[in-house]
Amino acid sequence: MGRRILFITTDQQRYDTLGCNGGLLSRTPVVDGLAADGIRYERAVPQSVVCMPSRSTMLTGQHQATHGVWMNGVPLPVDAPSVAAVLHDAGYRTALIGKAHFEPFLDPFERFNENRVASLGTDTIEAPQYGGGVGPHRGFDHLRFATHGATGYLHYAKWIAAEHPEAIGDYYSVIDADLEVNAEGLGDTGAPQVKHNPIERDWYHTDWVAQRTIDWLGGLDADDDWFCWMSFPDPHHPWDPPESELHRVPWSDVDLPAGYPESAAERERILDAKPAQWRRWYDGTLVSNYEAPPAWVPAAMTADQVREVNAMNAIEVELIDEAIGRVLAEIERRGWTDDVDVIVTTDHGELQGDFGLLFKGPYHVDGLMRLPLIWRPAASAAVEPATVTAPVGLIDLAPTFTQIAGVATPEWMQGAALPVSDTDAQTRGIDQQLTAWDSELFGVGMYVRTITRDGWVCTTYLPGAVHDGTEGELYSLADDPLQRENRWDDPAVRSLRDDLVAQLRASLPPEHEPRLELEAPV
Amino acid sequence: MPVVASVRRQQIINASADDVWAFVGDPTTLPQWFPGVQSAVVDGDERTITIGAGIPLPERILTNDPILRRFQYTVTGGFFRHHLGTIDVFDLGDGRCLIAYATDAEPDVMALVIGGAAGAGLRELKRQFESGEHDDTASGRA
Numbered sequence: 001m002g003r004r005i006l007f008i009t010t011d012q013q014r015y016d017t018l019g020c021n022g023g024l025l026s027r028t029p030v031v032d033g034l035a036a037d038g039i040r041y042e043r044a045v046p047q048s049v050v051c052m053p054s055r056s057t058m059l060t061g062q063h064q065a066t067h068g069v070w071m072n073g074v075p076l077p078v079d080a081p082s083v084a085a086v087l088h089d090a091g092y093r094t095a096l097i098g099k100a101h102f103e104p105f106l107d108p109f110e111r112f113n114e115n116r117v118a119s120l121g122t123d124t125i126e127a128p129q130y131g132g133g134v135g136p137h138r139g140f141d142h143l144r145f146a147t148h149g150a151t152g153y154l155h156y157a158k159w160i161a162a163e164h165p166e167a168i169g170d171y172y173s174v175i176d177a178d179l180e181v182n183a184e185g186l187g188d189t190g191a192p193q194v195k196h197n198p199i200e201r202d203w204y205h206t207d208w209v210a211q212r213t214i215d216w217l218g219g220l221d222a223d224d225d226w227f228c229w230m231s232f233p234d235p236h237h238p239w240d241p242p243e244s245e246l247h248r249v250p251w252s253d254v255d256l257p258a259g260y261p262e263s264a265a266e267r268e269r270i271l272d273a274k275p276a277q278w279r280r281w282y283d284g285t286l287v288s289n290y291e292a293p294p295a296w297v298p299a300a301m302t303a304d305q306v307r308e309v310n311a312m313n314a315i316e317v318e319l320i321d322e323a324i325g326r327v328l329a330e331i332e333r334r335g336w337t338d339d340v341d342v343i344v345t346t347d348h349g350e351l352q353g354d355f356g357l358l359f360k361g362p363y364h365v366d367g368l369m370r371l372p373l374i375w376r377p378a379a380s381a382a383v384e385p386a387t388v389t390a391p392v393g394l395i396d397l398a399p400t401f402t403q404i405a406g407v408a409t410p411e412w413m414q415g416a417a418l419p420v421s422d423t424d425a426q427t428r429g430i431d432q433q434l435t436a437w438d439s440e441l442f443g444v445g446m447y448v449r450t451i452t453r454d455g456w457v458c459t460t461y462l463p464g465a466v467h468d469g470t471e472g473e474l475y476s477l478a479d480d481p482l483q484r485e486n487r488w489d490d491p492a493v494r495s496l497r498d499d500l501v502a503q504l505r506a507s508l509p510p511e512h513e514p515r516l517e518l519e520a521p522v
Numbered sequence: 523m524p525v526v527a528s529v530r531r532q533q534i535i536n537a538s539a540d541d542v543w544a545f546v547g548d549p550t551t552l553p554q555w556f557p558g559v560q561s562a563v564v565d566g567d568e569r570t571i572t573i574g575a576g577i578p579l580p581e582r583i584l585t586n587d588p589i590l591r592r593f594q595y596t597v598t599g600g601f602f603r604h605h606l607g608t609i610d611v612f613d614l615g616d617g618r619c620l621i622a623y624a625t626d627a628e629p630d631v632m633a634l635v636i637g638g639a640a641g642a643g644l645r646e647l648k649r650q651f652e653s654g655e656h657d658d659t660a661s662g663r664a
Contacts, residue, residue: 108558110573111574180630180631520638
């Protein structure tokens with residue numbers, strides 16, 4: 001009997017939405033408690049700021065270039081390396097409950113396992129494994145899937161259809177009649193992707209994910225080793241939490257976030273100092289990727305809309321915190337608490353009003369790149385509580401899981417087990433993280449490479465639809481925490497910039513061969 | 523900005539253009555290589571395919587030219603306001619061929635949905651031909 005692992009992810013959650021990270025809008029006592037007892041990371045960085053590549057990094061422990069999932073819509077090969085498979089082979093019971101998204105959602109041909117398993121009615125699907133042979137899909141012997149809403153092929157949608165069909169239409173429709181991300185606003189302010197959702201709280205996907213996790217844990221033997229990835233679809237848009245919970249954070253009481261310049265002239269001045277895609281998206285003259293509504297023009301967003309989005313997001317974060325509390329209570333009831341490592345993080349952030357923008361895209365700044373990451377090691381491991389400021393990445397999760405399990409870390413993992421202190425990080429040379437973005441949407445190519453190191457974020461652009469390859473961004477995280485002053489062309493930091501770019505280029509990981517194809521929009 | 527979304531996928535297959543065309547130019551073979559297509563029923567220039575969850579999708583065959591080795595069709599139902607699918611098989615002159623599958627569609631997203639699946643279909647064709655699954659029926663070797 002070893003250490004068990006509860007791996008909790010949310011979707012598209014900012015660092016500053018947690019109380020332990022200084023957030024004031026959401027009450028998150030459960031995660032704050034985990035942070036107090038464990039390790040809180042102040043600079044956790046995703047290797048991609050979109051779902052499928054980032055989640056593939058968590059599963060494989062590889063950079064986007066290496067696992068090959070370069071954008072949403074590119075499926076992770078079914079026989080890709082998987083830390084869950086490593087743990088499964090080591091005797092762990094393995095479950096993935098909630099949002100997976102290693103394979104595209106928009107799949108009318110139902111050709112991907114994630115979209116087939118609920119219809120099959122099986123716990124998992126036998127599938128090819130990395131290195132040969134067959135085994136449970138990506139190493140998980142229990143799969144229960146959910147995403148943002150109640151339609152589609154996944155378990156949650158089928159559960160709603162069977163148990164509460166009257167609630168199917170309660171959710172906001174993420175996509176519109178043209179299958180584009182919906183720009184409609186159905187709240188109080190007209191903010192896109194907001195709706196007052198009349199669904200019962202108990203039926204909402206956050207509580208469904210928690211309950212299915214509790215159910216799975218309840219079926220395990222007391223001495224089973226287990227790895228459970230509990231993956232909440234929120235607080236990713238749509239922002240449509242149960243209407244009964246709106247009282248928690250009245251949007252009209254919400255202060256505007258620090259990252260939102262209230263003056264349009266100031267927003268435009270800041271954006272104009274950044275590479276061209278920033279201002280062009282703000283003005284509605286560029287659609288570079290599928291992840292934001294093409295019919296929505298950020299420049300038209302009002303301050304009240306920013307308030308409403310932040311309020312709805314905060315409510316969703318609170319519901320997740322309470323759901324985590326329920327699962328931890330079940331773990332306590334089973335007597336496992338001292339032998340369970342709990343890790344809480346997300347796949348990427350959300351702009352949430354920063355610079356007058358929402359959603360995500362080729363924008364490598366803190367809104368999307370600074371993530372919540374908490375590791376509460378099992379008490380039996382006797383790890384001291386700490387705050388780590390060294391840059392760590394989601395790529396480091398998989399080797400952390402193998403280390404916890406006492407399993408050899410496979411050579412294909414490219415990260416390092418998370419440091420337990422800054423001293424540990426320094427000793428082991430953990431001092432930089434890489435992030436990449438590649439998108440190609442109907443002839444619009446965008447290729448971005450970023451290094452986070454020495455308190456700076458340095459971003460380079462490869463030639464593409466709106467870049468000639470000479471552009472860049474350089475921000476001091478200490479002096480410019482909102483990343484408003486692009487110092488790429490500042491002669492005073494030219495040598496630093498050159499060093500960071502050289503280090504970035506020297507660190508680029510090997511690329512997947514052959515290049516994987518985009519097979520769906522998302 | 524362009525008004526019609528267009529997606530193209532292609533594969534070089536180590537098989538003759540005639541052999542590959544003999545297979546893909548037959549509109550009833552689609553379920554054997556296009557992922558998620560369960561059946562294809564052809565009646566004159568009408569083809570009805572059944573996808574994923576048993577949903578029928580009517581199509582009209584527009585071109586089936588064995589000299590050009592070009593097959594074109596349009597989906598006449600479902601989400602589409604406009605659709606044109608084009609499959610071309612080119613002889614590379616060295617015993618290999620290039621097969622290209624282009625999808626033009628409106629709404630734009632459907633070009634990615636169909637085009638993306640077509641890419642997987644072409645990879646499956648390549649696998650089938652290069653693993654010898656079509657050797658018994660290939661022209662000149664039957």
